Amino acid sequence: MNWADAAAEYDQKDPLAPCRERFSLPPGVVYLDGNSLGALSHHVPERMRQAVEREWREGLIRSWNDAGWYLAPQRVAAKIAPLIGAAADQVIAADSTTVNLFKVLTAAMEANPARRIVLCERDNFPTDTYLAHEAAKRYGKTVRTVDQDTIEAAIAEAGDDLCTVTLTHVHYKTGRLYDLPRITALVHALGGRIIWDLAHSAGAVPVSLDEARADYAVGCGYKYLNGGPGAPAFAYVRRDHLPAFTTPLVGWHGHAAPFDFSPEWRAHPGIERLLVGTAPMLSMLALEAALEAFEGVSMTELREKSLSLTRLFIAGYDACLARHGFGLATPREDAQRGSQVALTHPDGYAIMQALIERGVIGDFRAPDILRFGFAPLYVSHADVARAVETLDAIMTEGVWQEAKYAQKKAVT
């Protein structure tokens, strides 16, 4: 059986195939950009109408209590927690991924003033390195930026001067997956702390924060969690780090008793101390509703489906795409792959534009990466087959060379 024929059969046997019905996908589109913006689940539109037209319009200020707005950051966190292997009292939904990263990064630096080295990966998502450098400057730390393959050696070399390591679990460009328990253990063996950015993990690959005893984590609400454009992010702080958790970014929602309006800062004893200002409630409620799409789905099933999709895409690459000059930037080993596959091509931007015009939506990352994200809740094997066939056709026909595809536009 060749790779394309296999697709229908895989879909037939896929226990998660019915989950696709939980989403509202535009007809005719193969959507492989759920790693950038997740699709709309059926739970969201009605929830938004209710939030705007009943809770805001009718309830007005009373809805902070009566409609439960006030505890939404905790409720959303409790739904995310099982997806990242965490007990819920260590997770909170708040702000953006970047802002949450700032909180835990400054906390890690403040927790150990004597240790100087902060390790970053050279090609990490840039927000992570911007923050590490800017914070390091202010805290008198030294940032060492190293390649993915030398991270373990760099940890060992830092020795007892290692303050913190900040890594993205699944690489935003290549989809390479770090061994989270292993690296966490290496960092702990030297007395350092680790921050995991789960932007491309949460809702797509199993994460075992509690089991690995990870120190801190942050992640994104709008990718595989499908919370909508710019949905609130989340943060995780290991329970025993909470009492001494400090960051300069504090605000009234993180106070032990916000409605006392006391002029003295007194941090909430729990994970709520990471709350700062008032949460963008419409976006928060959309995320809460979207998370219902994970109801009854185990992370094991999700991972199996995800691997099945990415394996099929790689088989398609071998069979039809490699010959067009594409490179494969994503590891072939299952254990090293998240839920996306990245191809390289010097004309990647134009090729992606032509592909999108034919209804197969991935995205492009400079200088030469074509990203394809496989959201296991709603992407089918048939989608994978169509993506490969369409890309093959575009290359064979050479349509991507048309001038209209050359213009560069901002995409997130």
Place this chain on the structure above:
Amino acid sequence: MNWADAAAEYDQKDPLAPCRERFSLPPGVVYLDGNSLGALSHHVPERMRQAVEREWREGLIRSWNDAGWYLAPQRVAAKIAPLIGAAADQVIAADSTTVNLFKVLTAAMEANPARRIVLCERDNFPTDTYLAHEAAKRYGKTVRTVDQDTIEAAIAEAGDDLCTVTLTHVHYKTGRLYDLPRITALVHALGGRIIWDLAHSAGAVPVSLDEARADYAVGCGYKYLNGGPGAPAFAYVRRDHLPAFTTPLVGWHGHAAPFDFSPEWRAHPGIERLLVGTAPMLSMLALEAALEAFEGVSMTELREKSLSLTRLFIAGYDACLARHGFGLATPREDAQRGSQVALTHPDGYAIMQALIERGVIGDFRAPDILRFGFAPLYVSHADVARAVETLDAIMTEGVWQEAKYAQKKAVT
């Protein structure tokens, strides 16, 4: 003519009376809590449906460009700018008020490492003082917390050691309005910088940031701007401070070329450098739609209406409420009053609960403040009359003493 009879006549002559039709207020409710959560404008529900059901569902990732999501922070800022007396290129919509305050506060501290004194008002909204203290600790500054009436003396006393002053333009409890141009000039005369928190000003009282040459400002999207629960906030940085503006809280949306994904931080030359992570787009678009309610309304008209409402409420206080043991916490002088009136009463919590149950919604702030906000776009003089009459009736009947009103609940 007594104060209550005057109400109908005032409404008759009110040029902003038709603006009430731009809002969707629940029947039978007098809403005097727009200083906490603004009412729903008619522009929002349809915009939300379009954003969710067309832009997100159909457009998916493409909507960042095609639906203009990417530039929403700038578009929203351009609508807020005229309301706060600012040219639009110095304003950006982003994050929460607290997070924005953190950015400008750290920027002010970094701009002048040699000057040590940070002045705060003792009774300011607590987020402002929490941040000032936490930042001051890290930057080696000294916070001096002073009373409202001694702020000018404290500025003078700080002399050339004055680094920055952080004040809320309209006090969140008392509604007292600072003389923004005067205090800004006093701070500048000593070479210091000032941060204005406009949470209770924007959309309610005229603000003249550019004319006063204020250094920084932040403000809230969900009070008088009616952006919905937890709507994104805004920040203002005076144009000539932008090139040297630095804060440790940076992120990819503030980069000069975000989609280059360059590992080196290079701040956007403009106000966009204050952007950090991805904006909560549903909440941002709700705010954008809500701001249409200000179309064609001048700040002069808005202020006149606001003063007319608060004057009428104070007249009602004198005529009907003072005798029940209420105090008036808000200045009687127009020039010192924002768009709210605060009464004091030792049983304020229970009284406010009873009042809300009768359909007049204000809020309570510990220990004894009953707040009434008068959003000039949709509150009528008839609303003011009904509020006074209802409060008078509750006190006369003594219903607030029923046990059910005693229980304390969290409200924002």
